[in-house]
Amino acid sequence: MPHFHPRRRFLKALGALPLAAAPPKASPIAAVDITRFTGRRERQEGVDAQPIGNPIHIYEAFRPKPYRDNPNPATSVTSVSALYLTIRTADGLEGLYGPIDTECVPVIERQLKQFLMGKDALAVETVWDQMYRFNRHARVGHLMMAISAIDNALWDLRGRYYKAPVYRLLGGPTRARIDAYGSCLGFSIEPALAAMKAAELQRQGYRHQKWFLTYGPGDGREGLQKNVELALALRQAVGETTDLMFDAFMGWNLDYALEWCKRVEPMRPRWLEEAFLPDRLDAFVALRRQTSVPIATGEHFYNRWEAQKFLASGAISVCQADPEWCGGVSELVKICHLGSLYDAQVVPHGHSIHAALHVVAAQSPATCPLVENLITKMRWYYWFEKDWPEVRNGQIELNDRPGFGILIDDSRVERRETVKL
Numbered sequence: 001m002p003h004f005h006p007r008r009r010f011l012k013a014l015g016a017l018p019l020a021a022a023p024p025k026a027s028p029i030a031a032v033d034i035t036r037f038t039g040r041r042e043r044q045e046g047v048d049a050q051p052i053g054n055p056i057h058i059y060e061a062f063r064p065k066p067y068r069d070n071p072n073p074a075t076s077v078t079s080v081s082a083l084y085l086t087i088r089t090a091d092g093l094e095g096l097y098g099p100i101d102t103e104c105v106p107v108i109e110r111q112l113k114q115f116l117m118g119k120d121a122l123a124v125e126t127v128w129d130q131m132y133r134f135n136r137h138a139r140v141g142h143l144m145m146a147i148s149a150i151d152n153a154l155w156d157l158r159g160r161y162y163k164a165p166v167y168r169l170l171g172g173p174t175r176a177r178i179d180a181y182g183s184c185l186g187f188s189i190e191p192a193l194a195a196m197k198a199a200e201l202q203r204q205g206y207r208h209q210k211w212f213l214t215y216g217p218g219d220g221r222e223g224l225q226k227n228v229e230l231a232l233a234l235r236q237a238v239g240e241t242t243d244l245m246f247d248a249f250m251g252w253n254l255d256y257a258l259e260w261c262k263r264v265e266p267m268r269p270r271w272l273e274e275a276f277l278p279d280r281l282d283a284f285v286a287l288r289r290q291t292s293v294p295i296a297t298g299e300h301f302y303n304r305w306e307a308q309k310f311l312a313s314g315a316i317s318v319c320q321a322d323p324e325w326c327g328g329v330s331e332l333v334k335i336c337h338l339g340s341l342y343d344a345q346v347v348p349h350g351h352s353i354h355a356a357l358h359v360v361a362a363q364s365p366a367t368c369p370l371v372e373n374l375i376t377k378m379r380w381y382y383w384f385e386k387d388w389p390e391v392r393n394g395q396i397e398l399n400d401r402p403g404f405g406i407l408i409d410d411s412r413v414e415r416r417e418t419v420k421l
Contacts, residue, residue: 026120027089027161032113032150034105034419037384038081039412046070048186048376052212053251055277063218069188080383083419084408087153089121095157096406099352099381100149101324107146109421111135116150122161124154128330132303140302144327151328152355152404159403165358166404170333172362177395179370181208181245183350186376189214189226191233198237198244201375205394208243208270208370209234213260216251224256228263235267243270245296250274254283261291271296271318278306284315294318299349301326304334311342322349323356332359340367350374352381353389353396354404361398371396384412 051064083105084098115134119127131147132138138147159166167173187197194211201209211234215223234244246269248257257275271294276283278300288295296318301307303326310316319339323332332348336359339346346363348356350372360368373391374381382388386409389396399405 027091027093027122028118029087029116029121030090031086031088032108032116033086033088034100034108035084035086036081036417036419037084037408037413038079038415038417039383040077040414041080041380041383042075043078043380044073044075046073048188050186050188050212051214052185052247053214053216053249055250057216057251058218060218064214067188067214068190069193080380082381082384084384084406085149085153087116087121087150087157089157093121093157093161095121095153095155095160095403096408097149097153097156097354097404098406101145103142104146104149105419106421107142108149109419111143112146112150121154121157124151124158124330127151127154128327132327144302145325148324148326148328148331151330152323155329155355155358156403156406163402165398165400165402166329166355167358167361167398170329170359170362172358173398174363174365175361175398177397178357178360179208180206180373180391180394180396181210181243181347181370182206182391182394183210183372183374185212185374187211189230191229194230195233195237198234198242202238202242205392207241207394208245209238210245210247210273210372212247212249213251216248217253217256224260227260231264231267231269240268244268245270245273247273248275250277252276254286257283257287258290261287261293265292269293273297273318273320274299281309281313281315284310285313288315288317296320296347298322299325299351301335303327304331304338307335308338311338311344317344319344319346320349321346322351323359324351325349329355329359332356333362336363336367340364345369347372353378354406357389357396357398358404384408 047069050067057063082099085100087095128151137143155166182201213227215227252275273296294317297316298320299322301321307319307321321332321335323329336346346368347370356371360371386407
């Protein structure tokens with residue numbers, strides 16, 4: 001009987017296995033275009049226009065007058081437009097993302113567009129790193145916003161190539177439906193009206209609501225009292241089973257924030273957001289150490305290194321990095337990993353939904369429990385899309401379309417033009 005050496009047996013068995021598929025070839029980028037879609041929509045005038053607090057409101061000349069909804073709002077037709085970014089490769093692949101910010105346009109057109117030509121569109125990490133390194137100012141601001149738009153469009157392209165949603169490429173989904181919190185920007189903050197709206201949203205399924213605090217140090221003790229009364233009215237309206245979050249939009253100082261937190265602690269806010277400008281790390285650290293109210297910030301973080309400083313110093317419980325601004329899907333995923341390391345939650349700022357939704361869907365619910373839905377903005381923000389991610393009963397259901405699943409509704413597009421600078 002012939003004797004077979006164990007190594008020969010292994011090699012024979014290995015030879016019987018099917019050959020692995022060849023790795024995908026490079027797909028060189030051949031075109032980077034920004035398209036402006038224009039159309040019309042109906043809107044109600046004189047309602048849902050409550051301004052939020054702002055750091056510049058410390059100056060009386062910039063402080064808005066008290067706001068009240070018009071009891072008899074008029075309906076009008078207004079123009080609406082949106083910018084979408086398309087990246088195409090020489091072999092016919094295409095990625096689409098939008099709406100993108102107007103600030104991205106000059107950076108993409110004048111700097112990134114030519115830099116991207118010929119690069120492998122499927123090498124998302126490589127392209128990101130090269131964009132980050134090619135310009136000494138690329139770490140923050142409008143350059144990072146433009147990098148974010150490019151990165152998101154490349155993730156959409158990658159999803160279309162592999163015929164899978166982005167959340168599947170990221171390892172998900174961890175859930176079929178993602179809880180959304182209702183961001184109440186624009187709604188009246190008169191306590192009685194806010195309480196009615198909060199109860200209405202609760203009936204619609206919003207078990208998490210964020211309200212915006214208009215008053216700051218420039219409004220004195222009277223403004224502070226109004227901010228406290230708003231929190232009390234909202235808690236009484238929704239009871240104990242609905243989360244309430246509050247956003248000060250960088251308009252406070254440490255003493256003001258400490259007093260507000262002390263007075264509203266019995267109402268158990270889920271978090272206080274952006275009490276200070278994001279360069280005031282020490283103030284965030286001091287506030288978190290002296291209150292039981294969880295502290296959140298991060299929508300103006302432009303990369304993982306900024307997020308890491310806040311997380312490592314114990315300044316925040318919730319990181320709100322925005323994939324439209326912090327470096328796109330690629331960078332937000334890294335920030336989520338940092339959040340899990342520090343046992344902090346990452347709840348992306350909801351400037352848009354597409355990228356944030358797919359990242360959250362692929363992360364542990366312990367790290368990423370929610371997405372933000374800016375209720376009044378999202379009524380029109382995706383005007384040119386069909387079947388966009390709508391909130392139903394407080395949740396967004398995932399779909400299986402490739403990439404981000406963005407579909408342009410041609411019936412709403414009256415004009416489209418390629419943006420050139």
